[in-house]
Amino acid sequence: MNLRLALRSLSRSPRFSLAVVSTLALGLAASMLTFTAARALVLAPVDYERPGALVRIEERDESGALAPLSGAGLLAAREQASLLGAPAAVDMGMFTLREVAEPAQFAGAAVTPELLETLGVRPMLGRGLSAGRPDEVLLSHAAWLRRFGGDPAIVGRLIQLDWSRTRERESFRVAGVMPRGFWLFYRGLEVWTPLPESSIDPADPRRRYLTLARDPTGDARRFSLAIPDSERSLATSPLLDGLTAKARPAVAALVAGASLLLLLAAANASALLMVRNLGRRHELATRSALGASRWILVRMVCSEALALSSAAAVAAVPLVYGGMEMLRNLLPVHAGMIEFTPGIEKLHVDVWTFVFAAGAALTVGATAVIAPVLALNTSNVRSARGTGRDAYLYPLLGAEAALTIVLLSGAGLLMQSAAGLDGSELGFQQDGVLIARIPRLGGGDRSVYYDEVERRVSHVPGVEAATLAGFHPLTRRRADRGYTLADGTQGDASVCVTAPNYFDLYRTPVLLGRNFDSRDGERSPRAAMINQTLAARHFVDRSALGARLVLEGEEEAVVIVGVVADVRQSLDDPAPAMIYRPRAQAPGATLQLAVRTSIDPATVAPAIPREVGLAGGVTAELSTMAEMTRGESWRTDASGAVMAAFSATALLLAMFGAYAVVAFVVSRRRREIAVRSALGARRSEVARLFLLRGLRPVALGVAVGAGGALVLGKMLESLLFGVRPDDPLTLAASVAAALAGVSTALWLPARRAARDEPALALNAE
Numbered sequence: 001m002n003l004r005l006a007l008r009s010l011s012r013s014p015r016f017s018l019a020v021v022s023t024l025a026l027g028l029a030a031s032m033l034t035f036t037a038a039r040a041l042v043l044a045p046v047d048y049e050r051p052g053a054l055v056r057i058e059e060r061d062e063s064g065a066l067a068p069l070s071g072a073g074l075l076a077a078r079e080q081a082s083l084l085g086a087p088a089a090v091d092m093g094m095f096t097l098r099e100v101a102e103p104a105q106f107a108g109a110a111v112t113p114e115l116l117e118t119l120g121v122r123p124m125l126g127r128g129l130s131a132g133r134p135d136e137v138l139l140s141h142a143a144w145l146r147r148f149g150g151d152p153a154i155v156g157r158l159i160q161l162d163w164s165r166t167r168e169r170e171s172f173r174v175a176g177v178m179p180r181g182f183w184l185f186y187r188g189l190e191v192w193t194p195l196p197e198s199s200i201d202p203a204d205p206r207r208r209y210l211t212l213a214r215d216p217t218g219d220a221r222r223f224s225l226a227i228p229d230s231e232r233s234l235a236t237s238p239l240l241d242g243l244t245a246k247a248r249p250a251v252a253a254l255v256a257g258a259s260l261l262l263l264l265a266a267a268n269a270s271a272l273l274m275v276r277n278l279g280r281r282h283e284l285a286t287r288s289a290l291g292a293s294r295w296i297l298v299r300m301v302c303s304e305a306l307a308l309s310s311a312a313a314v315a316a317v318p319l320v321y322g323g324m325e326m327l328r329n330l331l332p333v334h335a336g337m338i339e340f341t342p343g344i345e346k347l348h349v350d351v352w353t354f355v356f357a358a359g360a361a362l363t364v365g366a367t368a369v370i371a372p373v374l375a376l377n378t379s380n381v382r383s384a385r386g387t388g389r390d391a392y393l394y395p396l397l398g399a400e401a402a403l404t405i406v407l408l409s410g411a412g413l414l415m416q417s418a419a420g421l422d423g424s425e426l427g428f429q430q431d432g433v434l435i436a437r438i439p440r441l442g443g444g445d446r447s448v449y450y451d452e453v454e455r456r457v458s459h460v461p462g463v464e465a466a467t468l469a470g471f472h473p474l475t476r477r478r479a480d481r482g483y484t485l486a487d488g489t490q491g492d493a494s495v496c497v498t499a500p501n502y503f504d505l506y507r508t509p510v511l512l513g514r515n516f517d518s519r520d521g522e523r524s525p526r527a528a529m530i531n532q533t534l535a536a537r538h539f540v541d542r543s544a545l546g547a548r549l550v551l552e553g554e555e556e557a558v559v560i561v562g563v564v565a566d567v568r569q570s571l572d573d574p575a576p577a578m579i580y581r582p583r584a585q586a587p588g589a590t591l592q593l594a595v596r597t598s599i600d601p602a603t604v605a606p607a608i609p610r611e612v613g614l615a616g617g618v619t620a621e622l623s624t625m626a627e628m629t630r631g632e633s634w635r636t637d638a639s640g641a642v643m644a645a646f647s648a649t650a651l652l653l654a655m656f657g658a659y660a661v662v663a664f665v666v667s668r669r670r671r672e673i674a675v676r677s678a679l680g681a682r683r684s685e686v687a688r689l690f691l692l693r694g695l696r697p698v699a700l701g702v703a704v705g706a707g708g709a710l711v712l713g714k715m716l717e718s719l720l721f722g723v724r725p726d727d728p729l730t731l732a733a734s735v736a737a738a739l740a741g742v743s744t745a746l747w748l749p750a751r752r753a754a755r756d757e758p759a760l761a762l763n764a765e
Contacts, residue, residue, distance in 0.1 A: 013276065016272065016276055017308065017311075019272055019656075019660075020269050020272050020273070020308045020312070021308055021311045021312045021315055022312075022315070023265050023268045023269050023272070023312075023653060023656070024265050024266070024269050024308065024309055024312030024316075024361075024364060024365075024368070025312040025313075025315040025316040025319060026261070026265055026316075026319070026649050026653065027258075027261050027262035027263075027264065027265025027266065027364065028262065028265075028309075028312055028313055028316040028357060028360055028361060028364065029316035029319035029320050029323060030257070030258040030261045030262060030323075030646055030649070031258045031259070031261075031262045031356075031360050032316060032320045032349075032353055032356060032357050032360065033254075033258065033320055033323045033324060033327070033642075034251070034254040034255050034257070034258040034642075035352075035353065035356045035360075036320070036324060036347065036348070036349060036350075036352075036353050037251060037254060037327065037347060038251045038254075038255055039346075039352060040343040040344070040346035040347045040348075041244065041247040041250075041251050041341070041342075041343040041344075041347075042244045042247055042248055042251050042343075044343075044346075045183075045240070045243055045244055045247075045342040045343030045346070046183055046240075046243065046342050046343070047121070047179070047181065047182070048119045048120055048121060049119065049120020049121070050120065050214075050218070051239065051240055052219070052220060052238070052240060053214050053215050053217075053218050053219060053220055054118070054119070054212055054213070054214055054215070054220060054238070054239035054240070055084070055085070055212065055213055055214075055215050055220045055221065055236040055237060055238060055239055056210075056211065056212050056236065056237055056238075056239045056242050057069060057073075057077050057084060057087055057211040057212065057213060057234055057235070057236050058211075058234075058235050058236075058237070059073040059227075059232050059233070059234065059235070060224065060232060060233050060234075060235045061231070061232050062231045062232070066235060067208060068208035068209055068210050068211065069087075069089070069208065069209045069210075069211045069234075070202070070204070070205050070207065070208060070209075071200045071201045071202040071203070071204055071207055071209075072202035072203075072205075072227065072230065073209075073211075073227060073232065073234060074087065074089055074200060074209050074211060075200070075202055076225075076227045076228065076230075076234060077211060077213075077234055080225055080234065081213075082216070083216070083225065084213050084215075084225075084234070084236060085118075085213035085214045085215055085216050086114055086118065086213060086214075087112075087211045087212070087213045088111065088112050088114050088115040088118040088119075088211065088212055088213065089111065089112045089195060089200075089209040089210070089211045090109050090110075090111050090115070090184065090185060090195075090209060090210040090211070090212075091109060091110045091111070091195055091199070091207075091209050091210075092107065092108070092109045092185070092186060092189070092210070093107075093108065093109070093110070093163060094106070094107060094108070094163075094437070094439065094620065095107070095108040095161050095162065095163055095190070095191055095193075096161065096162040096439065096441070096618065097147060097159065097160070097161060098160035098161070098162060102613075103441060103613075103618050104147070104618055104620070105437065105439050105618045105619075105620035106143070106188065106190045106191075106620060107186060107188040107189050107190065107621075108161075108163070108189055108190055108191035108192060108193065109184070109185075109186075109189055109191075109192050109193075110163070110192075110193050110194065110195040110196070110199070111129070111192050111193075111194070111195055112194075112195050113128070113129045113130060113131045113194055114131075115128075115129075115184075115192075116128040116129070118212065118213060118214050119184075119212075121178070121179070121182060122179075123138065123175075123176030123177055123178055123179070124141065124176075124177050124178060124179045124180070125144075125152075125154065125155055125176055125177040126138075126155035126174065126175050126176025126177060127175055127176050128175065128176060129175055129192070129193075129194050130175070133175075133194065134193075134194045134196060135170075135171065135172055135173055136172060136173055136174075136175040136193070136194060137159065137161065137172035137173070137174055137175065137191050137192065137193050138174075138175055138176050138177070138178055138191065138192040138193075139154070139174060139176075139177045139178065139190065139191060140177075140178050140182065140189060140190045140191070141177060141178055141179060141180040141181070141182065142190065143190035143191060144177045147190070154174050154177060155174055155175070155176060155177070156173060156174060157173070157174050158171050158172070158173055158174075159171070159172055159173075159174060160172075161191065161193070163193065172191075172193060178192075180345075181345045181346070183342045183343075183345075185210055185340065186339055186340055187338075187339045187340070187341075187342075187344070188339050188621075195209075212239055213236075215236075220236075220237075220238035220239065220240070221236060222235075222236060222237050222238070223235075223236055224236075243342050244342075244343075246340075246341055246635065247341055247343070247635065249635065249715070249716070249718040249719050250635035250636075250638065250639045250719060252715060253410065253414075253639045253643065253712075253715060253716050253719060254639060254642055254643070256410075256712060256715060257407055257410060257411075257642070257643050257646045257647075258646065260403045260406055260407055260646075260650070261403075261407065261646045261649060261650055261653075262360070262364060263367075263399075263403055264399075264400055264403040264404065264407075264650050264653050264654065265364070265653060266364045266367040266368045267368075267396050267399050267400050267403070267657065268396075268400065268653050268654075268656065268657040268660075269305075269308070269309075269364075269368040270367075270368045270369070270370065270396060271396045271657050271660060271661050272657075272660060273301065273304070273305060273368060273369065274396075275660060275661065275664040301369060302365075302366075302369050305365045305366075305368055305369040306362070306365045308365065309361040309362070309364050309365030309368070310361055310365075312361065312364075313357045313358065313360070313361035316357065317349075317354075317357075320349055320353065321349060324347060324348060324349055327347060327638065327642065328347055330634075330637060330638045330641055330642075331344060331347075331634055331638060338631045338634045339631065341634075394661070394693065394694065394696070394697045395697050396657065396661070397657070397658055397661060397694055397697050397698055397701070397742070397746075398697030398698055398699075398700045398701030398704070399701060400653070400654040400657050400658070400701070400742075401654060401697075401698045401701030401702060401705060401738055401739075401742055402701040402702070402704040402705035402708060403650060403654075403705065403708075404647070404650045404651050404653075404654040404705070404738045404741075404742075405701075405702060405705030405706060405708070405709055405734050405735055405738045406705050406708040406709050406712050407643065407646050407647035407650045408647045408650070408651065408709075408733075408734035408737055408738060409705075409709035409712065409713065409730055409731055409734040410643050410647070410709070410712045410713070410716060411640065411643040411644040411646070411647040412727075412730040412733060412734055413713055413716055413720055413723055413725065413727060413730055414636055414639050414640030414643050414644075414716065414719060414720070415640045415644060416720075416722070416723045416727070416730065417633075417636045417640065417719065417720045417721040417722060417723055418633065418636055418637050418640045418721075425568075425721070425722050426473065426474075426567070426568045426629070427473070427506075427508055427565050427566050427567035427568055427575065428473050428506035428507060428508050428567055428568075428625075429506065429507040430624075430625040430626050430628075430629050431625075431626060432464075432596055432597045432598070432601055433505070433506070433594060433595065433596050433597075433601070433624065433625035433626075434594070434595040434597065434601045434604065434605060434608065434622065434623070434624055434625070435472050435592065435593065435594045435595075435622075435623060435624075435625060435628065436592065436593045436595075436608060436612075436619045436620065436621060436622040436623075437592055437593075437619070437620040437621050438453055438591075438592060438593045438612050438617045438618070438619060438620075439617055439618060439620065440616060440617045441616055441617055441618060444616070446587065446588065446590075447587045449615060449616060449617065450468050450583075450591055452615040452616070453466075453468075453593065453611070453612055453615045453617065454466050454467075454468060454499075454593075456611040456612070456614060456615055457593065457595055457608060457611050457612070460595075460604060460607045460608070460611060461604075461607075462597050462598055462599040462603060462604045463595055463596070463597055463598075463604060464505075464596045464597060464598050465501055465504070465505050465595070465596045466505075466593065466594070466595045466596075467498070467499045467501050467502045467505045467593075467594050467595075468498075468499045468502075468583060468591040468592065468593060468594075469496055469497065469498045469499065469502050469583075469591060469592060469594065470495075470496045470497040470498070470589055470590065470591060470592070471496055471592065472592060472594055472625075473506065473567050473568060473569065473625070473628075474568065474569060474570065474571075474625075474628045474629060474631075474632050475569060476569055476570045477494045477496070477569050477576065480492070480494060480495075481493060481494070481495045481551060481552050481553075481579075482551075482552035483549045483550065483551050483552060483579065484549060484550045484552075485538060485547065485548070485549050486547065486548045486549070486557070489538060491534075491537065491538075491577065492577070493530075493534055493576070493577040493578060493579045494569070494576050494577065494578050494579070495551065495578075495579045495580075495581060496578060496579070496580050496581070497580075497581050497582075497583055497586045497589040497591065498516065498580050498581070498582070498583060499516075499582075499583045500515060500516040500517055500520075500582070500583075502516075502580075502594075503515055503564055505594060505596045506567070506594075508564055508565050508567055509564065509565050510529075510562050510563070510564050511532065511563050511564060511565055512535075512543070512544065512545060512562060512563040513529070513544075513545045513560070513561050513562030513563060514561055514562050515529075515562060516529065516561075516562075516580075516582040516583075520561075520582040520584060520585060521584050521585075522584050522585060522587065524584075524585070525559060526556055526557070526558040526559065526585055527558060527559055527560075527561045527581075527582055527585070528549070528558040528559065528560055528561070528579050528580060528581055529560065529561060529562040529563065529564055529579075529580040530544060530560055530562075530563055530564075530577075530578065530579055530580070531563070531564055531565070531566050531567065531575065531577065531578040531580075532563065532564075532565060532566045532575075533566055533574070533575050533576065533577045533578070534577040534578060534579065535563045537577060544560050544563055545560060545561065545562070545563075546559060546560065547559070547560045548560075549579075551579070558579075558581070564580070566578075570632065571632045571633055571636075571721055572718075593608075593612070593619075594625075595608065601624045601626075602624070605622060605624075608622060609622065633721070635719055636719045636720070636721060639716075639719055651737065651738065651741050654738065654741060654742055654745075655741045655742060655744065655745040656745070657745075658694060658698075658742045658745035658746050659745040659746070659748060659749060661694070662690055662694055662745070662746050662749045662750060663749035665690070666690060666749050666750060688750075689750075690746070690749075690750035691743070691746050691747050691750050694742075694746040695742075695743065695746065698739070698742055698743075698746075702735055702738070702739065705734075705735070705738070706731060706735065709731055709734060710725075710726055710731075713725030713726055713727075714726075
């Protein structure tokens with residue numbers, strides 16, 4: 001009965017109803033969007049059976065650093081199966097598909113047969129890998145469709161695969177096809193083969209295995225176990241914690257932003273409901289005079305709020321679908337570190353989104369009605385004037401200003417971080433660069449193959465230059481090789497083999513000395529270049545040029561001929577110490593391709609696989625450097641874009657709320673304004689009176705909002721690049737934008753009221 005009366009009452013005020021529904025719909029859409037993202041990326045990113053019971057097993061060295069298990073660590077974990085659970089190991093590598101029209105290389109993994117049982121996952125077609133059957137292979141759903149045309153009879157078919165770990169051409173029989181969206185550490189995995197026991201060498205510390213197990217207790221525990229006869233130990237951690245570690249800060253930022261926006265929408269709706277109640281004071285007084293108790297009036301107001309919030313939840317649905325599509329478009333699904341983030345494919349609206357929407361609508365409706373109910377209970381409803389009740393409206397202005405400043409500041413920090421990802425910060429210029437793996441299909445001289453690839457690719461129309469290197473920027477390489485200086489000083493650095501035009505292609509400046517050139521041939525004195533980080537480590541008071549160092553595993557020293565700017569290998573960490581070696585002096589090195597184009601790289605990209613194929617190789621993982629950068633910065637980019645949308649919406653809502661409050665207060669006090677004007681008050685003084693009254697709570701809101709902005713900045717710290725979380729310029733700009741918007745919204749209705757003719761205003765009363 002109350003709901004029917006509420007709907008009838010609201011139908012008589014269509015503009016009011018539309019304003020409240022629109023306001024709440026924006027807040028609810030933001031919260032539904034972030035809930036869906038949180039569920040996909042953090043709460044349920046993988047479709048494993050009871051994923052909360054899965055643990056990842058790693059190896060901790062004497063310094064406390066964690067790494068995937070070595071062969072010795074894997075054997076030790078197997079001996080502790082009663083405590084750790086049966087460990088399932090994964091050895092990722094590259095596979096080449098043979099005997100097809102266009103041979104291709106792609107990522108895959110050798111796994112122990114018990115892996116699927118540990119995860120609680122079943123193939124979509126066929127069965128899992130069997131112990132004692134080393135010739136079986138599982139295909140990903142994407143590989144089944146792309147490589148084999150979705151052949152329903154694929155199970156049992158023989159395919160030719162070369163694994164980069166072995167030199168033999170191998171035949172594998174397809175055992176099954178995994179479900180769509182199956183994820184295991186890396187999105188690009190297309191095949192899974194059995195891990196040969198013979199390949200697990202406990203004496204090889206460089207070979208590492210990603211290892212997981214199902215905790216026998218059913219609850220993923222953290223603990224350490226010593227490895228016998230070793231200074232290292234086994235350490236377990238909940239698998240989900242590791243899988244969601246990178247996404248959690250971005251999701252937390254979005255949840256915080258959406259919560260603030262939802263609170264702002266609720267505050268706006270609350271102000272509008274109070275305005276409506278104050279405007280219908282005659283109706284409420286009449287109902288009270290006819291015997292309606294305060295409880296009946298409160299139920300009436302609550303029913304109206306519930307009806308409005310329910311309508312807002314329905315109106316938010318198309319906004320959520322549109323927002324989700326925009327969010328997916330912001331994510332570079334197949335580039336960089338985002339490939340190691342599970343749950344991206346699950347970013348879609350499902351039944352849980354609607355369950356959340358129902359709960360959120362009920363909560364926001366209850367929140368929005370608190371202030372109107374308090375005002376109703378503390379005022380004399382039998383009085384048609386209800387004087388003083390508009391005092392409840394002004395604190396809402398301060399709350400809206402505070403929430404707006406927090407959102408504006410967060411968006412400003414994230415957008416500055418995204419804008420800072422240029423060549424000056426990264427150490428290279430990313431625009432117009434393509435990178436690719438280029439493995440050989442056959443034997444032969446590796447140097448001849450690389451020369452042929454470079455020659456062919458360099459002549460492709462639109463290509464400015466092509467270069468070869470052991471690895472390229474943003475590949476997350478770390479210091480992995482020891483060195484010793486002439487004075488006995490030791491350290492670790494990443495060693496990268498490069499062609500002479502490597503630094504020119506990436507526009508990385510040589511700060512001291514020279515670049516590699518014809519003086520660094522195969523029979524020339526051994527040369528090296530180092531980066532700023534390594535130079536700052538050892539050569540603060542002397543020049544690095546001419547210094548000698550011996551690399552681990554070698555006997556002959558190399559001479560430093562130049563120092564180059566730092567090149568970032570990750571956006572999360574500073575540039576590591578780097579030693580660059582000339583390609584001519586490392587003929588056996590495995591190199592990858594980089595191409596700089598003078599036109600859109602997407603136009604040149606199709607020609608690269610063709611030319612590499614003519615040289616006797618294949619092209620794998622071809623992507624632009626801009627895509628790689630987006631793959632590294634996706635959390636900041638996506639969070640910044642969404643937070644910018646939230647903050648713009650918040651500013652509009654705050655301005656609308658301020659305008660509505662002052663417009664209503666002014667309309668109720670037209671007689672007072674007329675008397676003031678008739679007694680000689682200037683119009684500017686009257687307008688300033690209402691402006692200052694609205695700005696007092698806003699000033700308090702600014703102080704609270706500034707503190708909240710600092711808290712949010714600290715939450716965003718892991719997403720920021722090149723900007724401090726307490727950046728004063730960002731905070732000042734956010735405060736100025738909020739004050740300017742709210743002040744404008746306060747001034748407009750006050751100025752219009754001051755322009756009314758006193759006689760007309762008095763007659764209207």
